[in-house]
Amino acid sequence: MSQPDTVTRILDAAEELFAEKGFSETSLRMITTKAKVNLAAVNYHFGSKKELVQAVFGRFLTPFTHKLDKELDKLSELKAEPNFNDVLGVLVKTMLVGVEPGVRDKKLSVFMRLLGLAYTQAQAHLRRFLFANYAVTYRRFINYLKQAHPDLSSREIFWRIHFAIGSVVFTMSSFEVLRNMAIEDTGVDSSIEDVMGLLMPFLSAALEQESPA
Structure with missing residues (x-):
């Protein structure tokens, strides 16, 4: 072998x-x-097992962040000051384009379950690994939100981002279950593209809401 x-x-x-x-x-x-x-x-x-955990995340996140940075560069070339909806659109495009749908959907669902576990299980080494390797791209994304809403405090941005992450993790990690529930309840099947198309406006509205007085 x-x-x-x-x-x-x-x-x-x-x-x-x-x-x-x-x-x-x-x-x-x-x-x-x-x-x-x-x-x-x-x-x-x-x-070690810790380094194996990190490698599992790196296998997904390294190519993803490279693609996302390239797409954000293209967006910046097209628009001097892209709005946050533009940035969310690039994020979705990066997640969904370039991988065979059947493989992509499964991989995305598995990774979202892993991301959820990173929050719910004590994995300080993983958080350090993620910060060391992907903080630049994460901060770039945060800066777009700050530029769109300079009135938001760091505290508000932190919680809004993590509320959004929670929504994405729950929806994508449970996609097949939710998809079957939707078929039973509504009679309509939905692809992952359909669901992301519904989820992103919801997240955009939540992230871009004006700061409470």
């Missing part, structure tokens, strides 16, 4: 098990069994 194939097997197994069982409940032995590799392979390629 080649080294890239071994790494992919380990990451695939870890991603699936972390999303299903959580970080703490998933042991390295469970991962090696599912990946059909030995513990030495995990230690060689990742060093």
Whole structure:
């Protein structure tokens, strides 16, 4: 088995098990069994369980943030002062374009479950990893919101962003369940593009609401 194939097997197994069982409940032995590799392979390629958790996030976030930065650069070239709705549109485009829909939908749902776990389980090392590697892109996004609403305090921006993240994590991580519920309740099927099209105006209105007096 080649080294890239071994790494992919380990990451695939870890991603699936972390999303299903959580970080703490998933042991390295469970991962090696599912990946059909030995513990030495995990230690060689990742060093520790913490570094494996970080690698799982990095595999999604590194290409995503690279694509997002490029799309934001294009937007800035087209519009000297893009509004926040423009920025949200770029964010959605980056999430949905460039990957086969069936694979993309599953990967996005799994990653959102992992992101939810990063908030609900004590993973200080992961928060440090995310800040060290993706803070520049995150701050760029925050700055667009600040420019659109300079009246908002840092406290208000913090909570609005995390309310928005919570909405996205819940909706995307539960997409198939919500999709089936919608079919039963409304008789209408919805693609992930349809749902994102409904979710983004909702989030935009919440994020851009005027600061309370």
